[in-house]
Amino acid sequence: MLDPTTMQYLMATLVALALAGVVYALIYPYVSGDRQKDKRVSAVADSRSRKPGVSNSAEAQANRKKNVSDSLKEIEIRQKAKEKITMRLRLQRAGLSITPRDFYMMSAMSGVIMGGAAYAAFGLAPEVALVVAFVGSFGFPRLVLNKMTKRRQHKFLTELANAIDVIVRGIKTGLPLNECLQILARESPEPLASEFREVVDQQRMGVTLGECLERMGDRMPLAEIRFLTIVISIQQQAGGNLSEALSNLSGVLRDRFMLSMKVKALSAEAKASAIVLASLPPGVMCMVYLSSPNYIMPLFTTQTGNFLVAFGGVWMLTGILIMRKMINFKF
Numbered sequence: 001m002l003d004p005t006t007m008q009y010l011m012a013t014l015v016a017l018a019l020a021g022v023v024y025a026l027i028y029p030y031v032s033g034d035r036q037k038d039k040r041v042s043a044v045a046d047s048r049s050r051k052p053g054v055s056n057s058a059e060a061q062a063n064r065k066k067n068v069s070d071s072l073k074e075i076e077i078r079q080k081a082k083e084k085i086t087m088r089l090r091l092q093r094a095g096l097s098i099t100p101r102d103f104y105m106m107s108a109m110s111g112v113i114m115g116g117a118a119y120a121a122f123g124l125a126p127e128v129a130l131v132v133a134f135v136g137s138f139g140f141p142r143l144v145l146n147k148m149t150k151r152r153q154h155k156f157l158t159e160l161a162n163a164i165d166v167i168v169r170g171i172k173t174g175l176p177l178n179e180c181l182q183i184l185a186r187e188s189p190e191p192l193a194s195e196f197r198e199v200v201d202q203q204r205m206g207v208t209l210g211e212c213l214e215r216m217g218d219r220m221p222l223a224e225i226r227f228l229t230i231v232i233s234i235q236q237q238a239g240g241n242l243s244e245a246l247s248n249l250s251g252v253l254r255d256r257f258m259l260s261m262k263v264k265a266l267s268a269e270a271k272a273s274a275i276v277l278a279s280l281p282p283g284v285m286c287m288v289y290l291s292s293p294n295y296i297m298p299l300f301t302t303q304t305g306n307f308l309v310a311f312g313g314v315w316m317l318t319g320i321l322i323m324r325k326m327i328n329f330k331f
Contacts, residue, residue: 092219094148095191103141111137152191153222157257159192160224164250171243177232178203195220210236224253267327274323281316 087100096103115133118124124132163184170180178200185197198219199212207215213229231249235242288296299305 089218090145090149093152093221094145095152095194096145096148103145107137107141110141111135114140153220155189156191156195156220157222157224157253159189160228161250161253161257163188163192163196164228164246164253168243168246168250171246177209177242191220224256227252263329267329270323270327274320274327277323278316278320281312 087103091098091100091103098106111133114136115129118132119126119129166184166188167177167180170183171177175183181196181203182200185193185200187193188196195216199209199216202212202215203209210229210233213225213232217225217229227249231245232242234240235245285296299309
C-alpha cells in the first residue's frame with residue numbers, strides 16, 4: 001500500500017491529466033489547422049478575384065451577391081436569436097399529441113422510478129440515487145424526445161421529394177396548387193400526411209399559403225422546407241412556371257438526400273468503432289461485477305475507487321468528444 005502523501009500526489013497527477021485532456025478536446029478545433037486552412041483558401045480566392053482579367057462589372061456583381069448573402073445570414077441569425085422553442089413545439093416536432101403538463105408528469109415519474117430502482121434494487125448510495133433520479137427526470141425523457149424528433153424528420157425527408165413530384169404532376173395536368181396539397185394530405189404516408197393536412201386546414205381558416213408553410217417550417221425545422229417555402233412564395237409574388245421550379249427543387253432535394261446517405265455510409269465504420277470503444281469499459285465492468293462482485297466493489301465503496309471511476313469517466317468522455325468531432329461532417 002502507498003502512503004497518504006504518495007496517494008495525494010498520484011491523485012493530483014491524475015486530476016491534472018484529466019483536466020489537460022478536457023482542455024485539449026475543447027481547443028482541438030483551434031489547433032488542428034482547420035482555421036489556418038480556411039484562411040489560406042480565402043486568401044487564394046481573393047488573389048484570384050483581383051487578377052487584371054476580371055472586369056469591374058463582374059467584381060461589382062460579386063460584391064452585390066456577397067452583400068445579399070451576408071444580409072440573409074444576419075437576418076437568419078437574428079431570427080434564430082429571437083426564436084424560443086417551447087415544450088409544446090418540441091412535442092409537435094416529435095409528433096406527440098400530449099400536453100407539456102403530461103410530459104412533465106411522465107418525466108417526474110421516470111425520475112422517481114429510476115432513482116428508486118437505483119437505491120432499492122442496486123443498493124447504491126442515496127447521493128448516487130439522487131443523481132440517477134435527476135438524469136431520469138431531465139435527461140432521459142428529453143433524449144427520447146430528441147430521438148423521436150430526428151426519426152420523424154428523417155421519414156419526412158425520405159418522402160418529401162416524391163411529394164413535390166406529385167405536386168408537379170398535378171400542376172401539369174391542370175390541377176390548382178391547393179388541390180395538389182389536399183391530395184398529399186389524403187394519400188401521403190406519415191408524417192407528410194399530417195403536416196400537409198395541417199397546411200390545408202389552416203388555408204381553410206383563411207391563412208395564406210406562405211404563412212402556412214412557414215408554420216410547417218417551425219414544426220419541421222429543415223432546410224428543405226425553407227427551400228419549398230421560398231420557391232412557392234417567389235412564384236406567388238413574381239409569377240413564373242411553378243411546375244418547372246418545383247421539379248428543379250425535387251432534383252436538388254434528391255441530390256441532398258443522396259449526399260447525406262453517402263456521408264452516413266462513409267462514417268458508419270468510424271461510428272461503430274466509437275460505439276464499441278465507448279461501451280467496452282462499462283461492459284467489462286458489468287461482467288466483472290456479475291462474475292466476482294467482491295473483486296470490483298472497492299471501486300464503489302472506497303474513496304480511491306470512486307476517484308478512479310470518476311477519472312476513467314472523464315477520460316472516456318474526452319475520447320468520445322474527440323471521436324464525435326472526427327466523424328461529425330458538415331455538408
